[in-house]
Amino acid sequence: MTQESAAHPPGPSDPLPDLTAEQLDTLHRIGRRWSRVTRPPQEWRDALPVDPNVGDYPARHQIRLPRYERFVTVSELGGKARADQVSKVTALTSTSTGRVGSRVRRVLLGPALKSTALVRERMRKLVALPVLSSDALSSVAYGPEALLTILVLAGAAGLALSLPIALTIMVMMLAVGLSYRQTIRAYPNGGGSYIVTSDNLGRVPGLVAAGGLMVDYVLTVAVSIAAGVAAVTSAIPSLGGATVPLGLGAIALLLAGNLRGVRQAGILFAAPTYLFVLSVAGVIIAGLVEAARQGFPPPSQPQVDATTGVTLFLIMRAFTSGATAMTGIEAISNAVPAFKPVEWRNARTSLTWMVATLLALFGGIMALVLLTGTLPRPNETVLSQLARNSFGSGLMYVVVQASTAAILLLAANTAYNDFPRVLSLLARDHHAPRPFMRMGDRLAYSNGILLLTIAAALIFVAFDGRTTTLIPLYAVGVFLAFTLSQSGMVVHWWRSRGRHWRKSLAFNALGACMCAVVFVTAAIAKFTAGAWVALVAVALFVLLTLRIRAHYDEVGRALRLRPQSATLPGNTVPTPLCPPKEPPPEPRPAAGTEDTWEEEEAEETPEEIHHLSVVAVETLDLANIRALAYAASLRQPVLAVHLSPTDEEAERMTRYWRHWGNHLPLEVVVCPYRTIIAPLVDYVEALHEQRPDLTITVILPELATSRRWHRLLHDRMAFRLRHSLRERPKIVVTTVPFHV
């Protein structure tokens, strides 16, 4: 995997991988065998009853487009010269099945976008910084509070520890920030944890890192929304009971916005971050000035009862809870290509600014907490208390709370960008179901967005939308990913030994150690409180992705053009493509076991396929006669089968058949068990055993009803039969629809 290809998530137009030389050779040899039996290409084409080139077709069922459509119009394509065999779709149509759904979709999400509409935006530093740092900066809204919530359990003695713990966290922020500066330089195309880890440490560590990231993206959404709702309910306490509905509303908003394909675009996303930074800075400065004016009085001793002593375990818990303020610090290194050139240099500068801002805000808030003796309260956030303390409850306070809620929504939105992107990378590497690689008609990874929404909403509801209960799950995954990613960078520098490699290696090693400490501490200290959920989720994720990969590998092996497959049936005499007159080949011994399927099914040229059509006839009505006519018109051997509940009914059917003219061979199967599927499947299998070389096409009439509920009124014979026969080799099921 080259770094170049590894970095970009799969684009909307990425083709399937090229055929290898060996495969091309095999293809050519298969083709040579076709040419012995088929007509010349031009003759085939002339025999077509239609002109296959339907040109640029503008979709009859096209939905009326909204006024501000954003994609290329039909006329623009008209002038372009096109290859001979190419028709072109000029606008996306709705399929009939989803006509109403499609209309609703267009109204909500806007018209379909062409792949060419995907322009990767380049951002100036002043725009990129706020856009990419919302996740990291917003975490000061809950990090300090999470730290205090644990320490307060040990009363005043516990709170006395908040200063050293906060300083430790700030040192770690600095170290991790420096570490990621190295990643930016090494991965100028974007170095997410999954990419860096699988590049340098191998597949399974990469998946572990990806699992940690995925779990944490889900938790980022849940925690950010929970903290954002807390900012709102702190300001408007009467909303306190509506936490869960408010949060679900916010998640729905994110879902709709992201399905519509909202990007992290410019001013709109930059404004709340700047506003948040400025207003929190205002809170800190106003608070410090006030404290200075009073000559830094010792804080009024907080009235708290210690429910536990100061233990190492408590310190570990407090430390890891506070370390959640570090989440999001990797965002810039993921998104290096989004910067204007020189990308990596701009990204590094931005990272430095971001870490500096983060340190300032975190340190300022902690200082203010200590100076004012603020304590966490169940109904009001610490930040809200500080803001009230600095500004009273006026306009400025409202601005602080509103910008806090806004930046937390943006932080959740960051997860909405990253989760589907990582999932698409996994899908590209065959570790996740292929649909996650597909961009929807709005050029968003719709399936990934949906999955994230469902997971985040479930978690949010299960934990009642309370930040304090979610925090223990959080950060475990992130620090696992950080640790692996930084360790990967150490390996990278050791291997590459480019310029400044020693310095970079040292920084990354320091970062890796720091992150490892936090991860281990968090896993131990918060294990019973919830971290085990995250760890189990990561483990399941790794197992699942490995099994998915194994399946795709198996399918790929089965489907790949192989040299031996082309030579395998080469000893059969080619037969020209005209009605079969030669005696059919001797039946091979019955196979039946699954091991021989692959060989049996190796039918790569028309000459290797010997047909038998079996028409299941229920009665002689128009639908069944059409199915018989369809079968007979294919000019292959046809056998009609009728399942009869009694001998009398069998006799009657035979009589009707003779009356009709006995035009096709009829076999009546008497089955006194009032069931159709099982005996028919067995009958077809019995035929297959007689002649395993035959391809048996089972032809069924099917009523196509116009309304959905009408389908309940008919046996879904075709559906059930197809389902029952799908495991059998060399059996093709065809339904001839009859419209009522």
Add this chain to the structure above:
Amino acid sequence: MTQESAAHPPGPSDPLPDLTAEQLDTLHRIGRRWSRVTRPPQEWRDALPVDPNVGDYPARHQIRLPRYERFVTVSELGGKARADQVSKVTALTSTSTGRVGSRVRRVLLGPALKSTALVRERMRKLVALPVLSSDALSSVAYGPEALLTILVLAGAAGLALSLPIALTIMVMMLAVGLSYRQTIRAYPNGGGSYIVTSDNLGRVPGLVAAGGLMVDYVLTVAVSIAAGVAAVTSAIPSLGGATVPLGLGAIALLLAGNLRGVRQAGILFAAPTYLFVLSVAGVIIAGLVEAARQGFPPPSQPQVDATTGVTLFLIMRAFTSGATAMTGIEAISNAVPAFKPVEWRNARTSLTWMVATLLALFGGIMALVLLTGTLPRPNETVLSQLARNSFGSGLMYVVVQASTAAILLLAANTAYNDFPRVLSLLARDHHAPRPFMRMGDRLAYSNGILLLTIAAALIFVAFDGRTTTLIPLYAVGVFLAFTLSQSGMVVHWWRSRGRHWRKSLAFNALGACMCAVVFVTAAIAKFTAGAWVALVAVALFVLLTLRIRAHYDEVGRALRLRPQSATLPGNTVPTPLCPPKEPPPEPRPAAGTEDTWEEEEAEETPEEIHHLSVVAVETLDLANIRALAYAASLRQPVLAVHLSPTDEEAERMTRYWRHWGNHLPLEVVVCPYRTIIAPLVDYVEALHEQRPDLTITVILPELATSRRWHRLLHDRMAFRLRHSLRERPKIVVTTVPFHV
């Protein structure tokens, strides 16, 4: 509809209706057109690569049969001479899809039964009486109590009315019993309300009667189970909290028993009824003797506070609640053919006995209630109080309670026999979905049984399994059906004017009036208490059944062999069945609207079908090459279509195609919207518009994965495409499976 055919529910081997002379004629004419283009029958048959007669095939996937299998063995069939074109299924096999499910099923339900195993049992009067009267007799377990529950609301003044109301109900029982004696004579094959009403009053009244019956069968299950559970919890008060689980357990028992195909068979079902009658008679006699010994003292004035005055409305409610004791009185007239000959005479005698017993039990209980001053209590049934009063809490008391619970279970089982039977009659008349006509492999109407179970369980849970809340819904439907059925009998006698017609008409008219009075009273008095639910359900039932019938009629018209359809395309020149060399017919003008589909699809002979196969090729791998080979081997025009996201990918596909040898025409469609289904559907439609006379077969490769969850990992292209194309005329979808 003759009475003969009307009476029997559809049997397991009932064939589809015979073809009419006109249809036979049409069939013959279609056949004549076939003979101009097809080979002689024997030649077709000789061309078959297999011997279609696989003989008696014993199912490879057969489940090992349990020891006590009840159906005909394979060897028994061996000696029988068989028609030429007949294979025979000798044992039911499982389809692979349900191998585990099938095994579970066999263990729970027993092996599959042949249709011939369905023997209609003939019962002696002494057996038939208890079997058929469990529903009617068991209702004395809740009828008197329901009456008292209402009257007690008006205190002592209300209770004073219990004697006249009880006497009125007994008079009505007598009248309705006499009325049904007439029905038995007129419908010796069984005269259920649906049959009698639709025979004499027409389709819609018949459906109303059926709706009333169906709703009440559901309520019979719910009420009987509720009352049975009450009998148990009266004896064992500690079970009082487990009403709902106990009831659901009983319903599950009924479900399993009936799916297994338990019939109302002999002694097992007769014993509880006799035991119940004897023990209740014992309670009554012991109570009366005790009262007589004390010189019939006036009952201790019950201490009740009147919460309402004695109003007409209250009397109406009490009367209709007590009238629930009459439910089940029609059972014998439904089941006349179950008696030994002379059936109708034996049935009449049994009906007389049953009504006499019912009167005695109902009257006795009411008398004892009045003599002892017993009042309904929330935690103990009236019958339980009476039994304790007569026998104390010893063995005899337990026998009374146990037999009460047993007979109520039997009563619920009666509904399990009748509900699916009426539903199968409705399905036979095209008023209900066809699957309800089908007997499962245990010869039970499994689908009807399942529907009843779901409905009854929902009602039972929704009403907390309390008899008092269910009673208001009950009886409305039954008396609606009774009224219509008796009115139908009046019409019957008026029309037929056979022997004693005047007397019979008078009895039936009296019965109809009585039932009408109860129905109207119940509908008014209990409307707000719950009767509206039953009435709305009946109305919805009638609407639904009429719409279902309309749909089946429409389908039937569309499928029926029609004279004009045979002559319609008669002017086309017949073409012999060999590779088409003649120029294709001129394209007709594009049709597109639904109105012309029927005509378009009138393809009754092979010559009228002109093929085009369209293979959707995603890439050139083994699965796709097999699909191409399959298409080419059908020796019809083939067009390969590839959907490409970009021009570059289109160009690459074309290159590979040429490398392969360009053996088939390829059309590349460039669709920049990252979706496959919609553009492919539109492309196929565009081809269809060019030549509406063509039948387009869309051929797709499909991966057949062995595990269910693997399917999630692949686009279900074939499924979705089939779904999207199903509304289009003349488009056939074929999937060529490729097994991994």
